[in-house]
Amino acid sequence: MATSTDVPNLKINSSRLMTSLHESCEFGKAHPYGTHETETGMARLALNDADKAVRKWYIQQAESLGCKITIDQMGNVFAVRPGKDSTAPPVMMGSHLDTQPTGGRYDGILGMLAGLEVLRTLHDSKYQSEGSIGVVNWTNEEGARFPIITVSSAVWSGALPIEAAWKCKEVTPSPDGNRYTMKEELERIGFMGHHPASYEAQPIAAHFELHIEQGPILEDERRKIGVVTGGQAYKWFEVVIKGRDSHAGTTPMAARKDSVLAAAKMIVESNKIAKAHSGLITTGIIEMEPGSVNTMAHTTRFTLDIRHPSDTVMAQIEDECRKRFSAIAADDSERGVSLEWRQLTANPAVTFHQDCISVIEQAAEDTTADLPRTSEDGKLWKHMVSGAGHDSFHTSRRCPTGMIFTPTRDGLSHTPTEYCSAEDCALGAQVLLGAVLRYDRLRAEMGLLTEK
Amino acid sequence: MATSTDVPNLKINSSRLMTSLHESCEFGKAHPYGTHETETGMARLALNDADKAVRKWYIQQAESLGCKITIDQMGNVFAVRPGKDSTAPPVMMGSHLDTQPTGGRYDGILGMLAGLEVLRTLHDSKYQSEGSIGVVNWTNEEGARFPIITVSSAVWSGALPIEAAWKCKEVTPSPDGNRYTMKEELERIGFMGHHPASYEAQPIAAHFELHIEQGPILEDERRKIGVVTGGQAYKWFEVVIKGRDSHAGTTPMAARKDSVLAAAKMIVESNKIAKAHSGLITTGIIEMEPGSVNTMAHTTRFTLDIRHPSDTVMAQIEDECRKRFSAIAADDSERGVSLEWRQLTANPAVTFHQDCISVIEQAAEDTTADLPRTSEDGKLWKHMVSGAGHDSFHTSRRCPTGMIFTPTRDGLSHTPTEYCSAEDCALGAQVLLGAVLRYDRLRAEMGLLTEK
Structure with a gap:
């Protein structure tokens, strides 16, 4: 295991962070819930016009800090600030600018704006990092518009062929009635880059992601930072049931092939199976x-x-669902329906890299050292497992990866009132800065960079 | 009970009937399922452009027979051929030209085209009926686009205020994203008439409706005609469940307010309750x-x-559903959801008028007299109760009403492959003619008309 190293005492600017975060949320803001101008949610679905606008805004901000921009064939945007060795792969801070249709102002957005704030802090102090440091915006992380979650980091990591991603169609038709593919929408908004979307063409030295927890644990335990050690396995399916359309008033119950009723039975059953495990x-x-x-x-x-x-228990849940759904489809108290499972995405359980976990632990310890001890055991950070899927799950297959969580009010995410206080956002961004600088020193000490 | 009377031996033209039926289906045809040009279903949703076109076509046909056209404020179209006494209310043959989104070529359409064929037969033979005889097209019978079934006969009968019908919005948004009201669409297609939609402003002497059975009974028993004695009670509701949107990966099962899961449980439960009764x-x-x-x-x-x-059992089913749904909504294995019931329509069980039933019985007996005895008991017509709702349920509150059913292949309706053979359509139209002529004579004998 790598050891810690001293890093310069740089401080992020918390008011600039929040001003920029809310400025970026002007693109795609929706669902107001209060009287203050920032009391709205977001509807910035991947590759829509608001997403196009915020991408252009973000690139402008990064370019003004001297960053080099690379856009790949999934529309992933890499903004890299050169280090002393600018030839080695960069350490990247990654997250996403897209949101759920009724999303909030923090999921993904906090990670992207904290990354920008880290770059601004380095730029202001003219800090020369050992290697290059940058930020990456992964396209369609949410999978809300195009139903493959973290689809673009999946392509980058080699987990998904780009053709499969490109042909993925939006879930809800566009206002003109058509369902467009990712490729069509990448081209439409001008973010179909020329660079291959691949860990080989665009290697990353390490990937750090700051994200809201999206659950109630940090808030309940009155802690400030989650040091994420890995993520749970998850799979998405579309289940298609075909029956027969016939008249509700003249078709005896026993003569029906009712696809809605079969779906309802399956949903109720799947819930019982998941709870049992x-x-x-x-x-x-x-x-x-x-x-x-x-x-x-x-x-x-x-x-x-x-x-x-657990991957094993995950497989058991899926297996039991498949068996029970088949039994429901064949139920001869009615005339049965046909059943098809389509897997949309599958992600095994993930363990993050110990070097990344270590530098985050050190940064979290430093950052919270002088704060009031609010938790029962006095510790303000804790190890956690991520409940949600993140792009970091895919990057961890190809480079050392770590994640930092911040508290989330009432554990609520994917909803307009999703909230992380300005103080907690700033603590998270400070931990991100500390972790990245530590990792930058670490890889120089490990001889991974070329002396100039 | 009225007695039967002799009527002239007029015969409908079965090939003209089918040619016109399929000609009318050119407006709004959809969902081809075979190679023949008539092997398609229909998507002629109420008040859409295809419905506008078929209405204009139908009016032209009726006017060429000397019919007087009246359009009321629900867009109901009355086409009346004057009798010897043209001041007394007309005997009307009524049904509807609108269809389900994946509907067939017979539901409603057969009744309307058979009515036209009856008028053509009278016209060809220059038959002078005692009173006036006509056809009425009731707007949005299906309730598929605007979710109140038989909404316009309901307004005519006084069961529903016209304002409630006018403000009824379409279920699925139009291509421009808006949900239009019936009033807006009546105005858009030019079928907002000036005549009040009311049994007082537009009285009807008797209402006869020919319709496909939409169930399997006539076919299973190898009979040709259903003499409908009444209809079952039915109610439509929209159930609205409100929970909380939160993240699928980070929200523990016990902390959820999952509106989809609650709905699934209610649907499964409602099915059990209906079956038990x-x-x-x-x-x-x-x-x-x-x-x-x-x-x-x-x-x-x-x-x-x-x-x-039965109205009584109907009320029991609704009551049990309400109780069970409330229990599901309050279920504290999760955090509960809110529940609201909105009644869309309510129709008590209906009994048709004995005079109408009698003339239909006589016409059915005459029409089937010389056909092969295919059924077990040798009888080719039978008394039936309607499973589906029909405009005749509303007219029966205000005038003597009767219905005639024809066989429906596999009992399938509300689907593109819905089918009634040309022979069976012709038998139904012949029974309709016979019933209407008998009723015309009957009311003259009963002294309900003015001698000229």
Whole structure:
């Protein structure tokens, strides 16, 4: 295990961080819930016009700090500030600028703006890092518009062929009634770069991601920083049920092939199975055709999001769901339906790199050293496992990776009122700066950089 | 009870009937399922451009037979051929030209085209009926676009205020993203008439409706005609569940307010309750917001269509559903959701008029007299109760009403492959003619008309 090293005593500017964060949220703000101008949520779906605008704004900010911009064929934007050795791969701070349709101002956005604030702090002090340091915006992390979560870091890491990502269609039709692909939308907004989206063409020395926790643990325990050691496994499926459309008033119950009823039974059953294994299961989308009050739907589609910290238990949950769903589909108290599972994404459980965990621990210890001891055991940071999926899960396959969590009010995320206080955002950004500078020194000491 | 009377031996033209039926289906045809040009379904949603076009075509046909056209404020179109007494209210043949989004070529359409064929037959033979005889097209019978079934006959009968009907919004947004009201769409297509939509302003002497059975009974028993004695009670509801949108990966199961899960439990439960009472229950539409794979929906709406031949049992089913749904909403294994019931329509069980039933019985007996005896008991018509709702349910509150059913292949309706053979369509139209002529004579004999 690498040892810690002294780093310069640089401080991020917390008011600049928050001003820029809210400025960036002008692009795609939606769902006001209070009277203050920042009391809104966000609807900045990947590759929509607001996403295009915030990308252009972000690139302008980074360029004004002397960063070199690279855009790859998934629209991932790499902004890199050169170090003394500018030929070795950069240490990157990565997250995402896209949001859920009813998202908040912190999920992804905090990581991107904290990364920018770290670069500004280095720029202001004219700090010469050993290697290059940068920020990366991963396209369509949310998977809310194009239903593959962290799709662009998946392509970068080699987990998903770019053709599969490019042809992924948006979940909800655009206002003109068409469902566009990622490729079409990348081209439309001018973010189809020429650079291959690959860890080989665009190598990263280490990946650090600051993110809100999106759960209630830090707040409940009155701690400030989560040092994330890894993430739970998760899979997404679309389940497609086909029955027969017939009249609600003239079709006896025993003669039906009711796709909605079968879907409802499966959703209820999946919930029981997940609870029995202490896992998580969620259906966020159901759609049916034709969609008429007095006609049974011939087709119903619903999504399943399954999660568990253990790959083995995850597989058990999926297996039990598949068996029970098949039994429901074949139920002969009615005339049965057909059933198809389509896997949208699969991510095994992840363990982050000990070097990254260590520098984050040291930065968290330093940053919280002088704060009031609010937690029961007096410690203001703790090790955590990520419940949500993040781009860092994919980068960890190809480079040392670590994540930092900040508290989230009421544990609520993916909703307009999602909130992390300005003080907690600043603490997170300071830990991110400390971790990146420590890692920069560490890799120089390990002889991974070329002396100039 | 009125007695039967002799009527002239007029015959409808079955090939003209089918040619016109398929000609009318050129407006709004959709969902081809075979190679023949008539092997398609229909998507002629009420008040859309195809509905506008078929209405204009239909009016032209009726005017060429000397009919007088009246359009009321619900867009109901009355085409009346004057009788010897043209001042008394007309005997009307009524049905509808609108279809389900994935509808067929017979539901409603057969009744309208058979009515036209009856008028053509009278016209060709220059038959002078005692009173006036006509056809009425009731607007938005399906309730598929504007979710109140038989909404315009409901207004005519006084069961629904016109303002409630006018403000009814379409279920699915129009291509421009707006949800238009019936009033807006009546005005847009030019079918907002000046005549009040009311049984007082536009009285009807008797209402006869020919319709496909939409169930399997006539086909299974190898009979040709259903003499409908009444209809089962039915109610439509929209159930609205509000929970909380939060992240699928970071929200523990016990901390959720999952509106989709609650809806699924309610749908499964409602099915059990209906079966226990030998009733029918159907959910044809579910919608949720925001609709994202890894976010719980904060709001889920679903429809319930409940039916039973007995008003009392119908009320029991609704009551049990309300109790069970409330218990599910309050379930504290999770954090509960809020629940609201919105009644979209309510129709008590209906009994048709004995005079109408009698003339239909006589016409059915005459029409089927020389056909092969295919059924087990040798009878080719039978008394039936309607499973589906029809405009005749509303007219029966204000005038003597009767219905005639024809066989429906596999009992399938509200689907593109819905089918009634040309032979069976012709038998139905012939029974309609016979019933209307008998009723015309009957009311003259009963002294209800003025001698000229």
